Amino acid sequence: MCGIIGHVGTGNALETLLTGLENLEYRGYDSAGVAVQNGSGIAVQKRSGKVEELKESIRDAHLEGCVGIGHTRWSTHGPPTDTNAHPHTDETTDVAVVHNGIIENYAELREWLCTRGHEFTSDTDTEVIPHLIQYYLDEGSESEAAFRRAIDELEGSYAVTAMISGEHVLYAARKGSPLVVGVEDDEFFLASDVPAFLEYTDSVVYLEDGDVVIVDDGGVEFTDLEGNPVTRDPETVDWDPEQAGKGGYDHFMLKEIHEQPTSLAQAVEGRIDPENGRIALENFESGTFEGVESVQLVACGTSYHAALYGSLALNQAGIRSKALLANEYSVSAPPVDDDTLVVAVTQSGETADTLNALRRAARAGARTLTVTNVVGSTAAREADDALFIRAGPEIGVAATKTFSSQVVMLTLLAQRIADDCLGAPPADLEMLLPELARLPGTIETVLEQSDAAAVASRFQECQSYFFIGRGLGYPVALEGALKFKEITYEHAEGFASGELKHGPLALVTPETPVFAIFTGQEDEKTLKNAEEAQTRGAPVVAVCPDDHRAVDIADAHLKIPETDADISGLLANVQLQLVSYHAADLLDRPIDKPRNLAKSVTVE
Structure with missing residues (x-):
């Protein structure tokens, strides 16, 4: 800071x-x-x-x-x-x-x-x-x-x-x-x-x-x-x-939301080969991750949500993994050894808590890697290896394009680690890579067709905002709530969909819209959870494709195109970023400079 x-x-x-x-x-x-x-x-x-x-x-x-x-x-x-x-x-x-x-x-x-x-x-x-x-x-x-x-x-x-x-x-x-x-x-x-x-x-x-x-x-x-x-x-x-300028946009945040097609194209350029079903991460030759038995991802804030996404992707690929808050790592770090890979996820590469977690892991004998945006940053220099997300400068305090680029790079990293450790890439890699190649254009479509401004206006006077999702939709729900509270100053919470009935339903009223994220994983259960909130009076906003069954029961709909379930959460995330932006704009908040917050947290 x-x-x-x-x-x-x-x-x-x-x-x-x-x-x-x-x-x-x-x-x-x-x-x-x-x-x-x-x-x-x-x-x-x-x-x-x-x-x-x-x-x-x-x-x-x-x-x-x-x-x-x-x-x-x-x-x-x-x-x-x-x-x-x-x-x-x-x-x-x-x-x-x-x-x-x-x-x-x-x-x-x-x-x-x-x-x-x-x-x-x-x-x-x-x-x-x-x-x-x-x-x-x-x-x-x-x-x-x-x-x-x-x-x-x-x-x-x-x-x-x-x-x-x-x-x-x-x-x-x-x-x-x-x-x-x-x-x-x-x-x-x-x-x-x-x-x-x-x-x-x-x-x-x-x-x-x-x-x-x-x-x-x-x-x-x-x-x-x-x-x-x-x-x-x-x-x-x-x-x-x-x-580093606004480029004609009213706010850096809006500009950076709209830069995501470019930043994601930069992130995957030269790193995926959809025709041959291959991932080629520079400096990580085949066999680099052989011997890795478990992966710990450490991060804070938005980067933690990206780390959680990466951890779920690793687990789905067959690699034991856990995302941990870097600021708690010094208190309750799980055991590590030389078969453990600790991945520090940090946009700036200078986040104090994440650096301390990285150093603790290194002292304990773990292999370390950082996923960061800044070449020459402390994390990039101190980790054993670095994977750069290539997002370009991000000025808005509320991270947007760096989150999506972190998620994509962690998704690729999960596939590479699984390939090295299990002897073969996950079975769905041939389906995932073409969708990753199309992702910049797909996000462009979301940006062009979004109804987020109308949804934000419709629910402007509400008291609380809930975001729910399952699987890879869960970190997106957390990130959607974080963005909303960061720049609107309104109360927002993200939950795993199934947790809604374990307490949060007590807070649901007609003034509590529930944004339900449908990624293609366990959608029927998420739909059931959304309906439970709806029967208590809460309006439901479905974030899903046009032909999804949730559209029929929802009070409002934010459309995302059909894509691979491993990355559909990124499309939902763009819609939620836009909802947060437009809601904050209607409230006349200082969107690029939210109170009490700063971009890079370099103190503990």
């Missing part, structure tokens, strides 16, 4: 910083601020609220300079106020710092600094960092040494970028929170995520834990905390800068 941007170059840094903050606002939008070397010291401007409000506040401020840092915040320590906004400074404003993460020993450091005469003005953990740097400067340390000594005192997770008055230099370090460097001729950028500077450069260096970076007019120096040089090679990001 939170967004960092830094700039060292020849032009005015302010414009670059503000552009970067706007590009990063999906990571946090409680408050925002900038600090610039303006020729007479460090000028700081910050305030609570969105980046647009910050821009208004600095219209008449003197913030010209070629070196600067900026930050958009998702609050952890202290409420979203002007004072708690970043950048934070020492008392003299000679040191300015932006920080993502959590400093676990900040209370002890703050008390120690207070006994030495330092005065604090904010409630944040971050403020100890500029004070520590200033303390070591006052002791006589050179700037770089003062920065290193301060970083060495910190416990917890951090991505830190600092500037010191009078110096055209940025100092940065990371541990547990992402930080990347962008390079374009004599312009240099630091950021928590690539979209911050994508319109300026596609040459990116991903920092690793323990890295310290010094950026000045002459270039970038990479070292460890002790000052020993390290090599970090640049990579070219193949994202088009226009992909």
Whole structure:
């Protein structure tokens, strides 16, 4: 969470910083601020609220300079106020710092600094960092040494970028929170995520834990905390800068829903051969997964729902598998050994809980693999293997296209693991692959013909929204409910269909529409569960093909084309994404920036 941007170059840094903050606002939008070397010291401007409000506040401020840092915040320590906004400074404003993460020993450091005469003005953990740097400067340390000594005192997770008055230099370090460097001729950028500077450069260096970076007019120096040089090679990001814009849509979320035909085509390109019934995952030759006896998938939020889908696909293919919440893995992880494959599913590759689960599994001797969207991410570097979903940048906080791409890649992975471990692919592979090849076009049809806007309008005044499904429809029901509650702020719950009568029916009223997902697996039972709710007064919305029997009993219908049961849930998911979007739009919610949420959860 939170967004960092830094700039060292020849032009005015302010414009670059503000552009970067706007590009990063999906990571946090409680408050925002900038600090610039303006020729007479460090000028700081910050305030609570969105980046647009910050821009208004600095219209008449003197913030010209070629070196600067900026930050958009998702609050952890202290409420979203002007004072708690970043950048934070020492008392003299000679040191300015932006920080993502959590400093676990900040209370002890703050008390120690207070006994030495330092005065604090904010409630944040971050403020100890500029004070520590200033303390070591006052002791006589050179700037770089003062920065290193301060970083060495910190416990917890951090991505830190600092500037010191009078110096055209940025100092940065990371541990547990992402930080990347962008390079374009004599312009240099630091950021928590690539979209911050994508319109300026596609040459990116991903920092690793323990890295310290010094950026000045002459270039970038990479070292460890002790000052020993390290090599970090640049990579070219193949994202088009226009992909990070709205492209004429009212919201990023709607744009990204409509990008799913493209993102799914990218996901399967070169990886399936429908004519010969083969799956070809790069870097995973035949026999790669021989000896795997069980698979654990760890993830959080939407990625957990994709992991659950993948786990069910693995079980159906004959491989023992379980999806586990990454944030509970440290408490109740099942046993693992070298015959266990642990798959970390994470869109960003930086989710703190998922990384911790991945590391725990590795320490226990399991083989690890990550399914992620970001080449160069921490998960991609730390896992034994990585499978990239190729979805392109996703800016909307509510994940859409990354979920569908994760599901497709996990479906393919399940088939490959079954092939290696059981000696033959599942019997239905010849039916599945042609449908996967047609999936982008099938989803395009759903997008063109959807009645989701009318359904959202019809049930706009209801009190609660239930989503039910069986088998592979169950994770889709969970995801449908999550999307709805994330962006509408209305109560929504997802259930396995059979669980409806084990408690949730007590909540059913005529103001509780039930969205029933029919995937072709156990549909008669799901229909019976939907009818049980309907007899208690609940309107039923059937998500199914036109000729499905559920259409005859449903109060409303969201059409999906006929396809293989293993992927029909993805078509239903698109309809539910659109329902959530239109319901939130009718309520005038801030769809791309739902309250209290941020895109990438990099703290536990």
